[in-house]
Amino acid sequence: MTQDQLRCLEPFFQTLPWHRIQEGQKHLSKNYRDKKSSSSVFATEEGRLAYLATRCPATFAAVCRVLEELRRRLPTFYPRTALDIGAGFGTASWALLSTFATLEKIELIEKEIQAVLWGQRIPFTGMDKAIWRIEDIDRIKTFPAVDVLIASYTLGEWSRSTLEATLDRLIQSPIAVALFLEPGTPEGFTTLLEVRTRYLKGGWSLVAPCPHAMTCPWQGTQEWCHFSVRLPRTSLHRYVKGAERGFEDEKWFYQIFAREPWASFVPFEGRLVQRVRRYPGRVALSICDRRGFVSSLTLSKKDPRYRSSKKLAWGDAVCYDLEKMG
Numbered sequence: 126m127t128q129d130q131l132r133c134l135e136p137f138f139q140t141l142p143w144h145r146i147q148e149g150q151k152h153l154s155k156n157y158r159d160k161k162s163s164s165s166v167f168a169t170e171e172g173r174l175a176y177l178a179t180r181c182p183a184t185f186a187a188v189c190r191v192l193e194e195l196r197r198r199l200p201t202f203y204p205r206t207a208l209d210i211g212a213g214f215g216t217a218s219w220a221l222l223s224t225f226a227t228l229e230k231i232e233l234i235e236k237e238i239q240a241v242l243w244g245q246r247i248p249f250t251g252m253d254k255a256i257w258r259i260e261d262i263d264r265i266k267t268f269p270a271v272d273v274l275i276a277s278y279t280l281g282e283w284s285r286s287t288l289e290a291t292l293d294r295l296i297q298s299p300i301a302v303a304l305f306l307e308p309g310t311p312e313g314f315t316t317l318l319e320v321r322t323r324y325l326k327g328g329w330s331l332v333a334p335c336p337h338a339m340t341c342p343w344q345g346t347q348e349w350c351h352f353s354v355r356l357p358r359t360s361l362h363r364y365v366k367g368a369e370r371g372f373e374d375e376k377w378f379y380q381i382f383a384r385e386p387w388a389s390f391v392p393f394e395g396r397l398v399q400r401v402r403r404y405p406g407r408v409a410l411s412i413c414d415r416r417g418f419v420s421s422l423t424l425s426k427k428d429p430r431y432r433s434s435k436k437l438a439w440g441d442a443v444c445y446d447l448e449k450m451g
């Protein structure tokens with residue numbers, strides 16, 4: 126169970142009455158609604174604990190899903206070094222560590238000193254391999270040579286000039302694989318489409334989620350590509366959010382690029398870009414395919430692809446023949 130690995134956070138939640146953490150959550154939610162940066166959230170104890178209780182489990186779940194997909198597509202990729210930019214408390218690094226036992230060193234870059242001080246205190250297994258740098262990404266002229274770069278839920282907080290200049294530098298850096306995650310909102314989608322365009326222009330290969338490197342069929346439309354992961358809510362999580370349901374659906378979008386095409390890349394025909402609709406005896410799929418189109422495919426029990434499709438979920442790659450699609 127992915128979320129079990131976050132048990133190491135529990136002692137932090139004994140340090141303040143829960144109603145205070147709830148105040149921090151109200152501030153955190155307002156901050157997201159107003160599209161403000163995390164600075165003011167990390168400035169208070171309440172805000173940091175609310176982030177730890179509600180946002181860390183969600184981003185951890187999303188990054189773990191992205192890394193699962195990375196492993197499926199590049200099964201011979203065994204990173205030893207990683208760079209986590211806009212690291213916050215290090216959530217994306219925890220996911221990297223829980224996915225890749227080969228990691229020997231992770232460098233984390235974060236501008237908020239309070240996030241770094243807290244990140245250094247969280248005893249997630251393997252974080253003794255972490256090197257923390259309190260720095261603004263703007264000031265970093267050269268990035269270290271690493272096997273994997275991750276930028277999780279941070280690009281949306283950067284100014285236009287920071288985004289452009291940092292992407293230019295990252296694209297030129299000696300990095301083997303680069304992963305970007307953003308919230309599953311129209312803004313997150315637009316930001317990552319820009320990242321996609323720049324990385325492809327820079328000669329990198331797209332690993333996932335797109336099955337093609339052509340223009341995204343949803344670019345400039347009312348649709349936006351995103352995915353969803355369900356995670357259990359702890360009682361504190363439910364309390365601070367005033368939520369009744371025991372789970373939360375985190376929506377996010379991502380892009381994975383490799384500097385060189387991988388000989389062992391596991392190809393796929395398409396990606397499920399919406400929730401799978403299941404009916405008695407048939408299943409309906411929305412698939413973005415290698416021709417660069419999103420199409421609907423309804424498979425009945427008679428179709429040989431029905432059995433494997435029943436197990437598929439939103440965000441999964443589709444590996445069977447899609448030729449017959451209209």
Ligand SMILES: C[S@@+](CC[C@H](N)C(=O)[O-])C[C@H]1O[C@@H](n2cnc3c(N)ncnc32)[C@H](O)[C@@H]1O
Nearest residue numbers: 184211212213216235236261262277278279282
């Ligand atoms: C929403 S948090 C995400 C944290 C973490 N990556 C995660 O997935 O949970 C965004 C983080 O990016 C950091 N950040 C934003 N702009 C930055 C910059 N210019 N340089 C370094 N860090 C930055 C913020 O301080 C914050 O910790």
